[in-house]
Amino acid sequence: MLPPGALIQHTPQGLYCPAADAWIDPWRPVPRALITHAHADHARPGSQVYWAVGSAAGVLRQRLGQGIDLRAVAYGQELRLGDATVSFHSAGHVLGSAQVRISAGGETWLISGDYKRDADPSCVPFEPVAADVLITEATFGLPVYRWRPGQEVAAEIAAWWKQAPERPSLLFCYAFGKAQRLLAELHQLGLNEEVLLHGAVQTLMAPYREQGIAMPPTRPASELPRSEPLAGRLVLAPPSAHRSVWMKRFKAPQTGFVSGWMAVRGARRRRGYERGFVLSDHADWNGLLTTVRQSQARQVYVTHGQGDVLARYLREVEGISAEPLSGGFAAERGMEGEDLDERQKPEGQEAPLEKAGEETPG
Amino acid sequence: MHAFCNLFECLDRSSGTKARVAALAAYFSEAPAADAAWALQLLLGKRRRRLLTGRRLREVCLGAAGLPEWLFDACHAQVGDSAETIALLLPELNLPAQEPLDLPLHQWMAERLPALAALEGEAQAQAVLQIWASLPPPQVFVFNKLLSGGFRVGVSTGLVTRALAVVSELEEAELAHRLMGGFEPSAAAFTALLCPTAGSEAAPISRPYPFFLASPLEPERLQADDPAQWRAEWKWDGIRGQLIRRAGTTFLWSRGEELVNDSFPELVALGDALPDGTVLDGEVIVWPAAAERPLGFAALQRRLGRRSASRALREACPAAFVAYDLLEAGGRDQRLQPLAARLQALGQLSAAVQAGAADTIKGCLRLSAGLPLESWEALEPLRSQARQAGAEGLMLKRLDSPYLAGRKRGHWWKHKLEPMELDAVLLYAQAGSGRRANLFTDYTFGVWATAGLEPAAGSVDPEPAAGDSVRIEPSAAESRPRQLVTFAKAYSGLSDAEITALDRWIRRHTTERFGPVRAVEPLQVFTLGFEGIQRSSRHRSGVAVRFPRILRWRQDKPAAEADTLAAAEALLEDG
Numbered sequence: 001m002l003p004p005g006a007l008i009q010h011t012p013q014g015l016y017c018p019a020a021d022a023w024i025d026p027w028r029p030v031p032r033a034l035i036t037h038a039h040a041d042h043a044r045p046g047s048q049v050y051w052a053v054g055s056a057a058g059v060l061r062q063r064l065g066q067g068i069d070l071r072a073v074a075y076g077q078e079l080r081l082g083d084a085t086v087s088f089h090s091a092g093h094v095l096g097s098a099q100v101r102i103s104a105g106g107e108t109w110l111i112s113g114d115y116k117r118d119a120d121p122s123c124v125p126f127e128p129v130a131a132d133v134l135i136t137e138a139t140f141g142l143p144v145y146r147w148r149p150g151q152e153v154a155a156e157i158a159a160w161w162k163q164a165p166e167r168p169s170l171l172f173c174y175a176f177g178k179a180q181r182l183l184a185e186l187h188q189l190g191l192n193e194e195v196l197l198h199g200a201v202q203t204l205m206a207p208y209r210e211q212g213i214a215m216p217p218t219r220p221a222s223e224l225p226r227s228e229p230l231a232g233r234l235v236l237a238p239p240s241a242h243r244s245v246w247m248k249r250f251k252a253p254q255t256g257f258v259s260g261w262m263a264v265r266g267a268r269r270r271r272g273y274e275r276g277f278v279l280s281d282h283a284d285w286n287g288l289l290t291t292v293r294q295s296q297a298r299q300v301y302v303t304h305g306q307g308d309v310l311a312r313y314l315r316e317v318e319g320i321s322a323e324p325l326s327g328g329f330a331a332e333r334g335m336e337g338e339d340l341d342e343r344q345k346p347e348g349q350e351a352p353l354e355k356a357g358e359e360t361p362g
Numbered sequence: 363m364h365a366f367c368n369l370f371e372c373l374d375r376s377s378g379t380k381a382r383v384a385a386l387a388a389y390f391s392e393a394p395a396a397d398a399a400w401a402l403q404l405l406l407g408k409r410r411r412r413l414l415t416g417r418r419l420r421e422v423c424l425g426a427a428g429l430p431e432w433l434f435d436a437c438h439a440q441v442g443d444s445a446e447t448i449a450l451l452l453p454e455l456n457l458p459a460q461e462p463l464d465l466p467l468h469q470w471m472a473e474r475l476p477a478l479a480a481l482e483g484e485a486q487a488q489a490v491l492q493i494w495a496s497l498p499p500p501q502v503f504v505f506n507k508l509l510s511g512g513f514r515v516g517v518s519t520g521l522v523t524r525a526l527a528v529v530s531e532l533e534e535a536e537l538a539h540r541l542m543g544g545f546e547p548s549a550a551a552f553t554a555l556l557c558p559t560a561g562s563e564a565a566p567i568s569r570p571y572p573f574f575l576a577s578p579l580e581p582e583r584l585q586a587d588d589p590a591q592w593r594a595e596w597k598w599d600g601i602r603g604q605l606i607r608r609a610g611t612t613f614l615w616s617r618g619e620e621l622v623n624d625s626f627p628e629l630v631a632l633g634d635a636l637p638d639g640t641v642l643d644g645e646v647i648v649w650p651a652a653a654e655r656p657l658g659f660a661a662l663q664r665r666l667g668r669r670s671a672s673r674a675l676r677e678a679c680p681a682a683f684v685a686y687d688l689l690e691a692g693g694r695d696q697r698l699q700p701l702a703a704r705l706q707a708l709g710q711l712s713a714a715v716q717a718g719a720a721d722t723i724k725g726c727l728r729l730s731a732g733l734p735l736e737s738w739e740a741l742e743p744l745r746s747q748a749r750q751a752g753a754e755g756l757m758l759k760r761l762d763s764p765y766l767a768g769r770k771r772g773h774w775w776k777h778k779l780e781p782m783e784l785d786a787v788l789l790y791a792q793a794g795s796g797r798r799a800n801l802f803t804d805y806t807f808g809v810w811a812t813a814g815l816e817p818a819a820g821s822v823d824p825e826p827a828a829g830d831s832v833r834i835e836p837s838a839a840e841s842r843p844r845q846l847v848t849f850a851k852a853y854s855g856l857s858d859a860e861i862t863a864l865d866r867w868i869r870r871h872t873t874e875r876f877g878p879v880r881a882v883e884p885l886q887v888f889t890l891g892f893e894g895i896q897r898s899s900r901h902r903s904g905v906a907v908r909f910p911r912i913l914r915w916r917q918d919k920p921a922a923e924a925d926t927l928a929a930a931e932a933l934l935e936d937g
């Protein structure tokens with residue numbers, strides 16, 4: 001738990017900085033929200049004023065409403081909020097994602113939000129930031145999670161697509177972030193054939209194109225004339241479309257799923273996709289450790305996923321004071337701190353006990 | 363091994379039957395016979411000896427990795443499998459690079475793996491590490507699996523047989539027959555298996571016929587038929603067996619193709635009394651000679667658990683063979699004869715045995731009697747008497763049916779009793795393994811019992827996984843305190859969506875943890891179905907159920923309205 005009187009406090013609305021009178025990624029409406037990125041579990045509607053990086057504005061407005069009061073800042077730009085100095089630093093997670101740095105009273109805290117350390121042609125690379133106290137995510141906080149470079153995985157995906165010219169290739173991935181990263185990675189490989197998109201992916205293309213991210217040409221699958229053959233086409237769709245009515249249009253497709261969770265065989269098999277490709281927009285085990293070390297933080301708090309494992313490792317092996325931020329935090333966060341594997345609601349059905357939120361990224 | 367690992371990966375991920383058969387056929391036609399033979403053995407899921415335990419592999423990995431044990435265990439909990447956990451953690455070991463190793467599968471299976479197992483201590487650890495360093499990660503996984511005896515491929519024998527049929531151009535049924543009774547993984551055996559001309563002379567005398575299996579009844583398919591064309595029998599609650607007498611030797615095979623001669627010496631004695639060249643299909647069951655009906659499955663289980671049966675056990679639980687088909691007579695295959703003719707021959711054979719054999723043997727052979735069935739309307743009333751007869755339902759067989767291999771619908775139907783049902787409360791959950799690692803899928807349920815019956819002083823048994831326990835009802839509103847007594851464990855029956863939702867619920871309503879087991883708030887009610895219920899002194903509830911499974915998640919029902927132990931006892935078969 002965060003100590004009483006600390007720069008950042010834990011409140012029912014989420015992480016709160018009294019000095020700045022601002023909440024970071026609050027899960028309930030607040031007067032002033034600092035948003036690390038536009039994924040649904042970090043950016044929620046209803047707050048009076050939002051602060052976020054300029055390149056996140058497009059997606060944020062799309063998701064929270066065009067009329068929100070959004071104050072755009074640049075990476076690294078220092079803001080004076082109350083008694084605190086606040087700045088946003090690239091997190092390398094998705095377009096416009098940021099870590100939030102807050103200083104007041106001679107102390108600096110860094111809230112990582114979601115981040116990754118691997119190269120991603122669809123967003124600005126991660127910036128290491130030093131702080132006294134670090135609040136880091138640990139979605140993939142186990143040493144079994146170790147990513148290969150995105151280009152290698154993209155080449156694997158391209159090979160999978162190309163070896164099945166007689167079938168449509170349906171590739172499932174999170175609509176915001178992962179889909180655009182895949183497109184940008186394919187573009188880097190020199191593949192510039194038109195890729196078809198599910199509607200959920202399509203709506204996120206404009207913000208990326210506006211930021212000048214180089215991607216192959218794309219078209220909503222729904223706009224393709226019925227007469228045009230689908231065999232040999234690559235189609236990107238969110239996991240919620242798997243086994244849905246939408247899929248009926250594609251005859252005998254091969255299916256793949258792109259996610260960090262696909263590193264584990266059990267998770268691969270349970271999902272029922274033919275192929276699992278291991279590509280994540282979160283840091284892997286080494287990425288987490290590197291980030292903690294580079295922050296030089298004397299105190300680390302861990303949220304999301306394997307918080308207790310990473311914290312214990314930092315304490316016992318790295319000799320860094322670390323604790324999981326658990327309890328209400330993980331629970332309020334929705335499913336992120338809870339179930340590691342099935343955060344996505346089961347395809348096409350509502351889970352009976354709990355309303356699963358919008359897709360959360362893996 | 364490279365080709366075999368590719369096959370494994372291909373089977374592991376593609377769900378389409380066509381693609382799987384094609385991958386298998388491609389492998390079998392390209393692999394050298396010695397490798398194909400081992401691959402076949404592995405694909406058929408024939409249990410391989412465990413050469414090294416998963417625990418030993420873990421020890422070797424930890425010794426080299428400098429990883430804390432608890433961290434390995436946290437990884438294992440996420441992955442659900444030691445072999446895979448190690449394969450994923452391998453980069454953490456920073457092993458010195460080795461020359462890549464690609465030995466043929468048969469060399470691994472016949473030489474390298476047994477040699478590794480024969481090593482000890484540090485020498486063994488070093489040898490394992492060297493192999494890990496010389497294999498690409500997917501092969502490390504397969505290697506670990508082969509070494510620890512846990513290698514499984516989710517592919518049915520039927521599918522493998524089909525692929526072999528494609529490669530050899532033999533009939534699937536012929537191949538199924540040739541594969542019965544075990545397959546020795548040698549190049550010669552594989553070549554003989556696919557040989558177009560290999561006749562029955564080449565077959566080992568122990569080889570059983572593939573069992574013909576019944577399908578669950580589809581009543582609408584019977585309506586057009588005259589009931590007189592059908593034979594009704596009880597569906598016995600034992601294990602399917604094939605009793606073979608050939609060349610002066612007796613073999614008793616279970617449906618799982620295990621030779622169970624040692625467990626049932628009295629049935630071997632019965633086999634010895636059969637004429638040479640005889641094969642019977644029937645049910646192995648515990649049935650005292652003078653009794654009107656067989657004892658329950660629990661009695662049979664006592665016999666199955668033993669490698670050899672003591673005299674006392676044989677007297678307490680005497681085995682019988684309830685014959686219902688004759689597959690071979692006078693050394694000739696009878697399977698294409700119509701059922702009516704086979705049954706007639708079986709009757710004559712039985713009469714001859716009963717006339718000539720010793721008294722101790724006579725009681726061991728019973729015939730499964732035909733039941734009167736004048737009309738289809740009589741079917742349900744007949745089935746409802748199954749429990750009194752000590753059976754689990756009805757069998758319906760067309761009198762003109764041949765004895766086919768495997769499950770071919772239309773000739774034989776099974777019509778089991780509806781399962782018994784009780785509503786029980788979820789008490790404990792444990793993560794599954796394999797496909798379900800990482801999800802809570804193994805559940806323990808309780809029913810209400812009046813407090814005071816139980817020895818425990820209220821709180822939770824610290825080892826719920828191993829046995830049974832008691833939980834006091836949280837609300838003390840009841841005038842007489844009641845408590846939940848563990849009653850059954852069940853795994854299957856929920857949809858994937860329900861499993862996911864329940865998993866989430868469990869994580870949020872955990873009250874205590876005991877290693878991998880979580881106690882949860884006793885709030886969720888499930889309807890459990892089971893095939894039978896018997897008294898058991900080993901269970902704290904005093905009863906044991908057979909084949910428990912989840913039928914429905916009763917989200918509409920409060921825990922207080924779940925069933926009681928008294929309701930369970932009312933279902934007791936001896937009650």
Ligand SMILES: [Zn+2]
Nearest residue numbers: 039093114361
């Ligand atoms: Zn995110």
Ligand SMILES: [Zn+2]
Nearest residue numbers: 041042114336
């Ligand atoms: Zn997140």
